[in-house]
Amino acid sequence: MIKKLAKSIREYKTPSIITMLLMVAEVVIECLIPFITARLVNDIKAGVELSVLIKTGIILVFFAAISLCCGGVAAFTCSKASAGFAKNLRHDVFTRIQNFSFHNIDKFSTSSLVTRLTTDITHVQMSYMMIIRTAIRSPLMFAFAIVMAYKMGGSLATTFVVVVPVLIVGLLLVARFAMPAFRRVFKKYDRLNESIEENVRAMRVVKGFSREKYETQKFTNAATDICKDFTKAERIVALNGPIMQICMYFNMVFVLIVGSKLTISSQGALLDIGQISAMLTYGMQILMSLMMLSMIYVMLTMSMESMKRICEVLDEEPTLHNPKNPVYEVKDGSIEFNNVSFKYFKDAKKSALADIDLKIKSGMTVGIIGGTGSGKSSLVQLIPRLYDVTEGDIKVGGLDVRDYDIKTLRNSVAMVLQKNQLFSGTIKENLRWGNENATDQEMIEACKLSQAHDFIMSFPDGYDTYIEQGGTNVSGGQKQRLCIARALIKKPNILILDDSTSAVDTKTDALIRAGFKQFIPETTKIIIAQRIASVMDADMIIVMENGKVAAVGNHDELMQNSEIYREVYEQQTNGGDFDE
């Protein structure tokens, strides 16, 4: 997992390595400075001349300057390395998602992808920064201090044989008990936040049923429960400080008692005062570096979850691939379904589509109706190869869809999705999604055809009107018409409207269909609709039920042969629709 993520470091390897090297330099200087300060103190005590004192001072200032440079540059490089690593990682995850097929997309929820790209990567960035700063520094510091302690303190250093294991075991125990507790609480905490979100969203329901007190009580219980769990987990972690203190103090007392005895009884032969002071200093350093290492350990385990979630995206293999020798031209708009079956997931029990055989001639208008879950959307999504069939094959322009270059195929099979979306930007920018080089004239033509031109012109900024994120500043019907225009600009061989005029009023809906007939007669038009009026005049109407084609024919034929069709027709002609 770490290897996989590390691939994204790329050009930021250099600043990472520089950081680590600078950290080594800093450690060396940090270890040297005590010697010099000790000399400074001795100089003063000995009452040496000012010039000597200043000389020592200058050396110290010189070291401080180097240390400052190292620290400053390291701050720069390590920030650059970690921010850059995060940037690359975000880039990699985002591009990976762009390569996803519909199948892959279905597996991840939007919000989880957003979290992975932002919060999770930020966690990794912080851990990485910590690692390159301390991963070399702390062990080095530790090793240096241990060596020095033995060299200076001799037998006194046995104190570390006791203290170090105790501290390590203590810190590990804390981490071990705290970690699972935290993980559990975080999950609960996420759920609590979800329930707040739920409450905010459903505020009208809460108030409508006068459930304010009930909700507050529910929330108080949940929050207090979590608070208890948090307190438990944090209390374990709060032992870190005291454990560290105990070790530190033990070390000091030990050094002072044993050290003073040794020194005095040997009259300074075995140990001198300077060594005792040094032992105290190095003891501190050893324990501090252990503390740092335990912090890295905690940080790493904490961000492990984040890493796992990022890797899930990076490991997801796109399920659709371009063929080896793709065809770059779609001849016409004819479509053929040969014995097609389709499942969304391989191990799904139920087929979304089964035994579909259809022949649609180029230029035909085809209507599809059926209840929710009858397979209408699944059927049309196979045509531009948004999913691959499980069995059978689909031919467009006489060739299997899997033989085309995907981009070529999708450009000639324009699909207006049921759950459609405009992007923040001007209307023009949105329309250009269909064709980057579309001229103003082409855009106006497409918008006229989708009955969008008039309302666009009624905006003060016309085609330069800015669409807010999620298209919140246009009505549902206007949005749908813009989406149709965006698809029309592709000048496709096949145009698929998946319930794309549901919010458009009946009159405009009819005008759009009339326009299709008149101005794009050679384009095959497939229209999925809830309203029977939208499909009634089609050349061919497909009635879907339970993933199968229940009936095919034109309006008159279906009125005679299909009970479902007749039932829906009768119910709907009892009353019109009001919208827009």
Added chain:
Amino acid sequence: MSRGPMPRNMPRGPKPKFNPTTLKRIIKMLFKFYPVMMPLTIACILFSAVTAAMPAVFQQQVIKDIETFINTGDWERAKQVILPKIFILIGLYTVSIIAITLYNQLMVFITQGFLNKMRIHMFETMQNLPVKYFDQNKHGDIMSHYTNDVDTMRELISRSLPSLLQATVVVTSVLSIMLYYSVWMTLVVLLGVVTMAFVSKKVGGGSAKYFMRQQKAIGKTEGFVQEMMSGQKVIKVFCHEKECNEDFDKVNEELFNDSFRAHAFANCLGPIIGNLGNILYVLVATVGGVLLLTKVPNISIGALVSGSITALTIDLVVPFLNMSRQFTGNINQVTQQINTVVMALAGAERVFNLIDQKPEEDKGYVTLVNCEVDADGNIHETDKRTGHWAWKHPHGDGTLTYTLLQGDVTMTEVDFGYEEDKLVLHDVSVYARPGQKVAFVGATGAGKTTITNLINRFYDIEDGKIRYDGININKIKKSDLRRSLGIVLQETNLFSGTVMENIRYGRLDATDEECIEAARLSGADDFITRLPQGYNTLLSNNGSNLSQGQRQLIAIARAAVADPPVMILDEATSSIDTRTELIVQRGMDKLMEGRTVFVIAHRLSTIMNSDVIMVLDKGRIIERGSHNDLLEQKGTYYQLYTGSFELD
């Protein structure tokens, strides 16, 4: 190491600024919540800060003793001087460890408890805010108060405040010791401190600035990613992947720049302060050396008290060196907290902003009670559920009157606008007799939903009157008014929990049988029983495992179990496909029997059988009457109704 749940998305906000009132308010609240624990914790912190400084003195003394005895080689005699000191040291250490353990544990209680209290406080306030607040604020922003803004305070309370307190104590005590010994040397140390403060203000300010910019950039990235991820399928259909990648790289690069600068500044601070400390050390040593050599009279508080000003001695210079070390360490500690404090105060300000919001006003005093009607038609209040309700109306003269709840709703000449000077409803009058079905039709934005918002007082009217069973609805207690109205909204909101629990939300004391009966009535029973776990199926994420139509059915059942005398159905069946609607319609008709019902729908088939149909246009009622009346009028309704035919 303690840390909270990982922040989801970072707080957005204005420029960093240090607002002492916010800090004061937090501290005040801490004391209010924990009148015993807080002083105890502070005492522990102070104590451990003091004891942290003491051992150094003892160590120094022990080493001095060793110096005295080193040449004697007589451990037995030395022991008698040294060991007592070490025992005092051990005693001090023990107390210090107890203090540290105690304050660490107490701090956990206080921090977690405080955050919990804040959350509950926020939630409680939020429940009582008017619907307007939720319409005007983005839900994501409200959410971030609970996640990010509260979380920023965790670090502030658990770490920054104690360490600031500790640092202040150490700095003041060291400063007074220094002044006691030598004013000259103190000035030298202070000079260094001022420089450090200046540098950390510059660098720390830069760091805070870029941290805020980083948060903004994260917000921007998040917005972009959110949009792209939710439109991912559109991107695929239009083969727009490359362009998206390019756009993302731009946003990403911006975030990189701000993040890099923010951290670079923050990381710089440590080495700068640390090495300034080293230079200060040299400076103190040099100045000390000069003073020693030149024998300048040493001015100090100690000397002033004893009245004998002498020259500086070596014994003073060495402690000064150590004290300057201590100073640097503490300042470094404080500077590390700058970012946390700035961000936490910004977060706290937003939290307080929510808490200080004015709650929904409710001056109503007419309440809804269960009642029994005796043979003479007199109404008696009772605690039991009788199926009859009455409005209990206390009057100014102390008398009580009871009015039977019937569901007679009238609106007279109502004007209303969500914003001032922008009326959405003009002169709207609606008369709904008990048991009538009243329908509203009209284009989006014509004001249909607004009318229902006024009846249940999600919003209050500007002009005109709304009466419920003859009582002005402003006099009715809001919760009771809403209890008497069942609403089913177009946008269905379900709660995490089982299907059963969701239906029971309508009436908390409903039995399982009553819930199932309500589901049967609204036509939801059929699909619920086919779910894998039936009524015990868990719904999560607003019931995302169900279709929109199924969610609406549950919402209808939820309203049905409440059994309210008046119902408001706002596009309640819009997402149910036409075939299912046929089934639901029957249930709905049964549900509506004997109730006053307000229906909003764009499918005319849903409302055709209403007693009165109101056609709304731009906030005015332009036509009213029964289906047949309206057809005869040959107006807008007629055109709508015939619309689907004339076009073909």
